[in-house]
Amino acid sequence: MYTVRRFVVRHSRFFEWVYECFEPMLVFLDPVWSRFGYNRMERPVAFAERHIKGLLFDCQMCGQCVLSSTGMSCPMNCPKNLRNGPCGGVRENGHCEVKPAMKCVWVDAWEGASRMKGGDKISIVQPPVDRSLEGSSSWLRVARERAEEKRATRDAAREAMAEAFSEAREEEPAAAPLATEPPNAQPMQEAEESTSVLTVEKTPS
Template sequence: MPEYVHNHGPCEQSVTIHRMRSWSVRNARWLEVVYGGFELVLRTINPVFRLIGYKRLDKLFVAVEKIIKVSLFDSQSCGQCILSVTGMSCPMNCPKKIRNGPCGGVHVDGTCEVDPHMPCVWVLAWEGNKRLRVDEYPIQIVQPPVDHRLLGTSAWMHMLQRETQPISSQTTANNEV
């Protein structure tokens, strides 16, 4: 194995990213509340979006969503966002792309099996979940596999489009944030 692949410490940039991920998880409760309000606004003005045409707005939506989610959650823009289920920890940062909870390989100190310099995405997700709800943990919802056609698209756009489409043509993505 080439030396440059392993045996390197975390670079400054990744330390900042990991701090940011921890921050969004610690603040999961109010971030969820804020998002709830934001979603309501989006849904309210949805008829306007529909009038303009979703196709025309697509690039704008992708750009805005990316700026907000990447800066707050280090989102990987899967287009089928489940941040509200994962305590605001983006599951696509898991090297195994697990969307259903921590694997068995998490190190004792809570770091990732594959990248020991990174806190496990799902250890963070559980922390976030404990802050979200008291009665039922949304992390317990079994998530369907990723729809690879949606990668890089806007999850918000899909949510708004679904509102105006019959159920039969809906995609599998749920729980948009």
């Protein structure tokens, strides 16, 4: 709806904040999406996304959402589907040359981006639209990609830790035990750790 999408652009900072809260939730739900299967979740999530974003942004479900980089103005509403700025046909009043009643989505994008915290993302060059992703859910794609990135970072940290651990063991075996202590060794160790007074044996003078 044209009026709603113009309203969103005028309040782009607020919608940016909403998305900043929403994206971590999507990633947090990765175990749920994985449990049911991302492919199985595709239809219901895409259905919800189509209706919510359709109402707010006139979303065309390109499957590769760039709203955060385009001032919350969907570039797929440009009759030429331009993803990297306006064509040379913007009218003097800022309207589209193909649809004179509509303001150019890139004029809106520029205004929306100027209100956003991450507004400078508008200068990022977007890749061409991959038409094979049309109709698919951007939300699920973001959830899967971010969750994979997090897993990769965590695995790399674990590998680094395992490496450091084996190096530490070579340097000082007692400081880096390979296995957990046997149960009968633990109470003794705890007792030793809890003792804070040093006893000094007196030597006979």
